Amino acid sequence: MAPARTRQFALLACALLLAAFPLVGGTFYVQLVVKVMILAIFAMSLDLLIGFTGLVSFGHAAYFGLAGYALALLGPKYEAASLWWSLPAAMAVCALFAFLTGLLVLRTRGIFFIMVTLAFAQMLFFVFHDTKLGGGSDGIYIYNKPELKLGDFALANLDKTEHFYWLVLVLMVAVYLLLARVLGSTFGRALVGIKVNEHRMQALGFPVFRYKLASYVLAGALGGLSGYLAAVQFGFVNPEILSWHQSGAVMMMVILGGMGTLYGPVLGAFAFVLLQEAFSNQAWFGAWAKHWQLAMGLFIILVAMYLPQGLAGLLQKFGRKDEAAQAEEEHG
Amino acid sequence: MAEPILRTQELTRRFGGLVAVSKVSLELRVGEVHAVIGPNGAGKSTLTNLLSGDLPPSSGSVQLEGRDIAGLKSDRISRLGVGRSYQKTNIFLPFTVFENCRLAAQSRAPRPWRVFGNALGFADINRQAEAAMEAAGLAHRRDRVAATLSHGEQRQLEIAMCLATQPRLLLLDEPLAGMGPHESHRMVELIRKLSEGHAIMLIEHDMDAVFAVAHRLTVMVNGEVIESGTPEAVRNSPAVQLAYLGGEDNLHG
Incomplete structure (x- = not known):
């Protein structure tokens, strides 16, 4: 079987397993997987920048947080907002922020780009932390989950854990398919060209800056999608969702899972959250559970040393072995 | 003679106090290989960078088919029909x-x-x-x-x-660098073939190759053009012989 086919089947199987999970899993685990899938969308959006455009952004939490605040501030206080307008609005706010900051940060390169993206995210953090705009450091509650209605008919009741689960799953799959499509287009090929050799792309006649800006805006909007969903899940927003820890965590998910593949960041989000749960489990690690970051840090270092392509690289290695074995069988 | 597709006038580029390219005026025509030669540090690569838009000139003009392209970004210049290859492989x-x-x-x-x-x-x-x-x-x-x-x-x-x-104009920066004799020969044939439909500026150290394909030669030393003309005229120029005397390069090689 061709490797592309194998991958498609594997992904389809994973999606079906995930779809069936709420039927068997307990509420705690269903909510945990929702959190993971939201972070998977977040990580895929960052991978568009890091893995496919060569832009190492250390300020991606800005979009995660901004979309949450957009829902909290734009929505009516004591009624449910409609998902139909509040989700696009939150993503549009993020796209606009990405466009305006992108005009500036994309003029820098390398370490400077990392620092300037961090700086903009931190500015946003302090805007919400130090002003009354978003309730200061306490944040704001979102009392009602958004409605998903078609006319008077409710397509889903987001108060129900499994309904929200399936919505998030559908959106995660949609983001995956959208990005796969975009990356297979001429536009996507140009982005990867920019990642590999930006100077040559410019010399070949590509307006590199515009391509990077488009990628930056798309990543911002999709990062906003994940932030919106997170705000819906937890029912409140506070400045922590904008902090650099959040930017660092999503970057670790991308690295852990394997940058430059789309399923890598999804794997990375699962691995990251599950490891975090495991390392902070007192029954397993006792007093060390408080210091789960230490274990996580060591694990990330080990992955960086022995699996530079992350978990996705590990899968590909097995895939190649299978192919080699199969080829041998056919020839033998 | 055909109208030049590209013409520079008094093209100059300074890096601080150093004048890397000084008042260079040259013309490139379709069907013609125009070789630019000179010792290391003569400003040949800088000249290429000025024409391709990798660097903006300090002063002077670059006209591509009558249009001033000096200072345009490299992607714009590329889309106007100028292709360049790099001295250090850039793929x-x-x-x-x-x-x-x-x-x-x-x-x-x-x-x-x-x-x-x-x-x-x-x-x-x-x-x-x-x-x-x-x-x-x-x-x-x-x-x-x-x-x-x-x-x-x-x-x-x-x-x-x-x-x-x-492209209609090709800027080739040392296409033979590091090549063996067999590969060099193939590349020279390729350049000769390409010259029929293109204007070519060729920067090259391999004098055998240069004299094999060039229709015109410009010799640069310390950023300045010291001679420009047919290969025959340049070969016999006293100024060029003086510049190269004792140097590694041998024009009669």
Whole structure:
């Protein structure tokens, strides 16, 4: 079987397993997987920048947080907002922020780009932390989950854990398919060209800056999608969702899972959250559970040393072995 | 004689106190190979960078078909029909030969912003890429990853990528650098063939190659043009002989 086919089947199987999970899993685990899938969308959006455009952004939490605040501030206080307008609005706010900051940060390169993206995210953090705009450091509650209605008919009741689960799953799959499509287009090929050799792309006649800006805006909007969903899940927003820890965590998910593949960041989000749960489990690690970051840090270092392509690289290695074995069988 | 496609006047580039290119005026014509020679540090590569837009000039003008392009960005100049190859191989190493050329051809696609639709589904782009590989003699390496090519083949790919952008003017910066005699010979033949439909500025240290293909020669020393003319005239120029006397390069080689 061709490797592309194998991958498609594997992904389809994973999606079906995930779809069936709420039927068997307990509420705690269903909510945990929702959190993971939201972070998977977040990580895929960052991978568009890091893995496919060569832009190492250390300020991606800005979009995660901004979309949450957009829902909290734009929505009516004591009624449910409609998902139909509040989700696009939150993503549009993020796209606009990405466009305006992108005009500036994309003029820098390398370490400077990392620092300037961090700086903009931190500015946003302090805007919400130090002003009354978003309730200061306490944040704001979102009392009602958004409605998903078609006319008077409710397509889903987001108060129900499994309904929200399936919505998030559908959106995660949609983001995956959208990005796969975009990356297979001429536009996507140009982005990867920019990642590999930006100077040559410019010399070949590509307006590199515009391509990077488009990628930056798309990543911002999709990062906003994940932030919106997170705000819906937890029912409140506070400045922590904008902090650099959040930017660092999503970057670790991308690295852990394997940058430059789309399923890598999804794997990375699962691995990251599950490891975090495991390392902070007192029954397993006792007093060390408080210091789960230490274990996580060591694990990330080990992955960086022995699996530079992350978990996705590990899968590909097995895939190649299978192919080699199969080829041998056919020839033998 | 045909109208020049490109003409520079008093083109100058300073780096602080150093004048790397000083008041260079030259003309490039379709059908003509114009070689620029001179010792290391003469300003040849800087001159190429000024023409391709990799560097903006400090003063002077560059006219491409009557239009002033001095100071334009390299992507604009490229889209106006100027292709350049680099002295240090500058390709997409992880991509196949075909993808390198396809990407180059894609830069000329009428709708570069197509976000959907498979990148491989554009017949025009693919044809252009195949034609460029064919012209540069790389068709048999179509599906090889560029990083695994020999040095000479990477130099050929460098040219193929230029050709895939369908330029009328080619700026070739030391295309023979590091090549063996057999590969050099093939490259010289390629340049000769390309000169029929293109204007070519050739920067090269290999004097055998230069005298084999050049129609005009410009000699630079310390950023200045000390002589320009037919190969015969340059060979017999006292100024050039003086500049090269005792140097490593031997014009009579």
